[in-house]
Amino acid sequence: MKIRIIAKLDVKPPYVVKPVHFEGLRKIGIPQELAKKYYEQGADEVMYIDIVSSLYQRGIIFEEIEKTANELFIPFGVGGAVRSIEDFSKLFHKGADKVLINTYAVQENPNIINQAAEIFGNQAVVVNIEAKKWDKYYECYTDCGRIQSDKNVIEWAKEVEQRGAGEIFLQCIDTDGRQRGFDLELAKQVVDSVNIPVIIGSGAGKLEDIKELIEYAKPSGVAIASMLHYDLTNIKEIKKYLSDNGIEVSK
Amino acid sequence: MSNIIGLINYGIAGNIHSIKKAIEKAGGTIKIVNNESELNSVDKIVIPGVGSFKDAISELEKDKLLEPLKKAIQTKPTLGICLGMQILSTLGFEYGKTKGLDAIKAEVKPILVDAKVPHMGFNTIDVVKTNPLLNELENEEFYFMHSYEVVNYTEISSLTDYAGHKFVSSVQKDNIYGVQFHPEKSREAGIKLFKNFIEL
Numbered sequence: 001m002k003i004r005i006i007a008k009l010d011v012k013p014p015y016v017v018k019p020v021h022f023e024g025l026r027k028i029g030i031p032q033e034l035a036k037k038y039y040e041q042g043a044d045e046v047m048y049i050d051i052v053s054s055l056y057q058r059g060i061i062f063e064e065i066e067k068t069a070n071e072l073f074i075p076f077g078v079g080g081a082v083r084s085i086e087d088f089s090k091l092f093h094k095g096a097d098k099v100l101i102n103t104y105a106v107q108e109n110p111n112i113i114n115q116a117a118e119i120f121g122n123q124a125v126v127v128n129i130e131a132k133k134w135d136k137y138y139e140c141y142t143d144c145g146r147i148q149s150d151k152n153v154i155e156w157a158k159e160v161e162q163r164g165a166g167e168i169f170l171q172c173i174d175t176d177g178r179q180r181g182f183d184l185e186l187a188k189q190v191v192d193s194v195n196i197p198v199i200i201g202s203g204a205g206k207l208e209d210i211k212e213l214i215e216y217a218k219p220s221g222v223a224i225a226s227m228l229h230y231d232l233t234n235i236k237e238i239k240k241y242l243s244d245n246g247i248e249v250s251k
Numbered sequence: 252m253s254n255i256i257g258l259i260n261y262g263i264a265g266n267i268h269s270i271k272k273a274i275e276k277a278g279g280t281i282k283i284v285n286n287e288s289e290l291n292s293v294d295k296i297v298i299p300g301v302g303s304f305k306d307a308i309s310e311l312e313k314d315k316l317l318e319p320l321k322k323a324i325q326t327k328p329t330l331g332i333c334l335g336m337q338i339l340s341t342l343g344f345e346y347g348k349t350k351g352l353d354a355i356k357a358e359v360k361p362i363l364v365d366a367k368v369p370h371m372g373f374n375t376i377d378v379v380k381t382n383p384l385l386n387e388l389e390n391e392e393f394y395f396m397h398s399y400e401v402v403n404y405t406e407i408s409s410l411t412d413y414a415g416h417k418f419v420s421s422v423q424k425d426n427i428y429g430v431q432f433h434p435e436k437s438r439e440a441g442i443k444l445f446k447n448f449i450e451l
Contacts, residue, residue, distance in 0.1 A: 001414065002392075004372045044373055044394075073273055075394060075436045092301065095268045097396070097436060118346065121302045121334065123369040123396045166369045166398070197367045220367055250373035250392050 002248045003214055004221030005235055006045040007038035007228055008201055009068075011080070012052045013061045018229050019051070020177035022130070022145030028229045031064050036071040038228060041235035044250055046072055047100070047169070047199075047223060049128070050080025051144045054103040060087060062094050069095025077169075079128050088116050092124070100169055102128040103142040106149050106156070110163060117164030122196075126167040127160040129153060131186055133174050138186055145173045153186070154193050161194045168194065169223070172202040179205025179226050187217035199223055207233060207241045214247055254449065257284040257293030259320065259335075262310030266301040270332065273435035277445035287319040295451070296320075296327050300334025304343030304359055304399070307334055308351065321352050328451045329354075329427045330384070333397060336422065336429030340401055354427050357403035357419075366414035369398040374420075376409040376432070382423045384430075384447050385409065391440040393432035395420075401431065426451075 009016045009031050016034050017025040028034070035046045048068055053060060060081050069076050078091050079100025088099050099120075105112055105127065116125045130141040131153045138153035157168055170190050172183045182203035191198045197220030204210050204224050213222060227233050239249040256274060258267050260283045271281050274297070284290050298320075300307055311317040323329075324339075331339045340357040343349045351359070362368050373392040378385050385408060395411070400418040411420035411431075422429045428448070434441030 001366065001370075002373055069269070070272065073269075073276070073436065073438055073441060075396065075433075076269075092266050093268055095272075097266065097269065097301075097433075119302060119306060122398055123371060124301055167371065195367055197369065197371050220371065 001220070002250045003242065004044040004199070005238055005249065006047055006199060006221050006223040007035070007043040007235065008047045008049070008223040008225040009034060010049055010051045010225060011064065013050060013064050016229070017051070018177060018226055022173055022176055031068045032071055035068045038235060039072050039074055042239060043074060043235050045075045045077060045221070047077040048079070049100060053081030055143045055146060060091070062090065065091065065096065066094040077126055079126070085112070085115055085119060088120060092120065098124050098126045098167070100126045100128040102130065106140055106142050106151060110159070113160055113163040113165050117166070122164045122166035125165050126169050127165040128169045129156065129171065131170065131172050133183065133186065141173055154189055157190050157194050161196050165196060167196055168198045170198055170200050176202035177226060178203065181205060181209045182213045184213060184216045187213060187219060191217050191219050197221065201225070207238060210238060211242060211245055211247065214242070253294055255280050255282050255293045256295045256297055256449070257282050257290060258297050258299065259284050259316065261314050261316060262306065267299050270297060270299050270435045273441060274445045277442045277449060279445060279449045285314065287315060290316065290319050290323055294327065295448070296324060296329040298329065298331040298335030298338065300332060300338065302334060304334065304337055304345040304351070305347055305349045307338050308349050324352065324354055324427055327426065328448070330448050331429040332435070333431060333433055336431055337399060337401055339427060339429050340403070345399055355401070355403060355406050355422050355424055355429065357401045357422070359399050360402055362398060362400045362413070362416070362418065364414050364416040369396060370413045371396050373437070374411050374413065376411055376420050378409045380408050382408050382428070383451055384423065384428045384444060385421065386447050388440060388444060392437070393434065393440060394436040395432045397431060401429070
């Protein structure tokens with residue numbers, strides 16, 4: 001299977017921002033423009049996460065999402081402050097193909113995963129996991145890496161698969177935004193513990209990091225943010241590099 | 252000649268927004284179809300689909316579109332996309348057993364493969380029997396996002412290989428076409444497929 005290269009937009013409406021360790025937001029650009037740029041570079045998907053919505057306890061801001069969707073003819077995943085089946089439904093109507101959920105499912109109602117999967121199909125339900133490393137295990141965090149949950153990442157990954165999630169998007173608080181490579185052990189453990197696709201984010205700083213992750217953990221996709229935002233590379237270059245190194249990518 | 256494409260809008264599970272946008276980009280004229288009289292006024296039909304087989308059929312029933320749709324697809328050029336292709340089949344096995352539109356003699360079953368499911372991402376189609384919809388799209392890549400597959404042996408237009416398992420990625424029977432992938436999510440190749448559909 002061809003590895004998916006996914007452009008990730010962390011959004012604090014109306015801007016795409018880039019935190020380090022999920023903190024210290026730096027303004028990068030407009031979601032709509034960046035999404036279009038990455039689409040034209042050959043991204044296989046775009047992921048849009050409103051990273052402050054849960055923390056600020058406000059609803060979803062649909063306007064930017066709809067504008068961003070309009071530029072894309074590839075799958076578009078959207079997350080941030082999703083709390084109900086109605087939120088899922090609205091997001092699909094605004095142009096999302098997949099909806100990401102984290103905080104509400106972890107803190108209040110994991111059943112929303114089952115309900116959403118039954119109504120919208122499991123391929124449309126993505127569980128976003130924000131992992132933090134402790135001595136012997138990884139813990140799930142919510143509210144953009146702010147709140148602890150006492151949930152073990154591996155157990156939670158298995159649980160959400162059972163509940164009908166179609167995909168896991170795994171981020172790591174310790175490595176996010178630092179551009180010093182992925183947490184390979186975390187990635188491998190999660191990929192190996194479920195039968196659904198796992199997308200790995202948090203850590204790409206150079207092309208070798210991406211290759212190393214794919215070869216070691218065998219994820220279904222890799223999410224890239226900083227490297228693209230700061231023009232350290234582009235998706236065409238990433239795909240060419242991977243392909244030259246014997247990793248299958250889409251055109 | 253009038254060439255209005257009716258996009259079936261059923262229930263909360265329809266992802267019609269992106270399909271409409273892609274068909275318009277391909278130069279087509281879209282009319283959203285919510286009921287039987289709107290269905291009668293269009294020249295071609297696109298059946299979208301996100302969700303489960305069972306929900307899709309019950310939503311069509313609720314909107315009183317199931318029987319009219321069965322009739323309309325007998326004559327009007329029709330394109331089923333993903334779940335929209337699956338419900339063209341005789342029988343679905345998602346959340347119980349559900350009767351489909353029965354236009355393609357097929358059953359819809361979970362993908363049986365030793366790999367991650369859903370099958371998600373760009374993959375290549377291998378055209379085994381060409382048709383006008385797939386014109387100039389042989390060996391192109393399209394985006395797939397599904398956990399179920401159409402099991403059919405007679406109306407196959409293309410196959411796709413996933414981890415060594417070849418499944419049916421498109422079908423055709425007379426004026427009825429179905430694609431398991433999402434042309435609206437498949438960059439220029441998808442737009443080209445919609446152009447082919449407009450030109451049918």
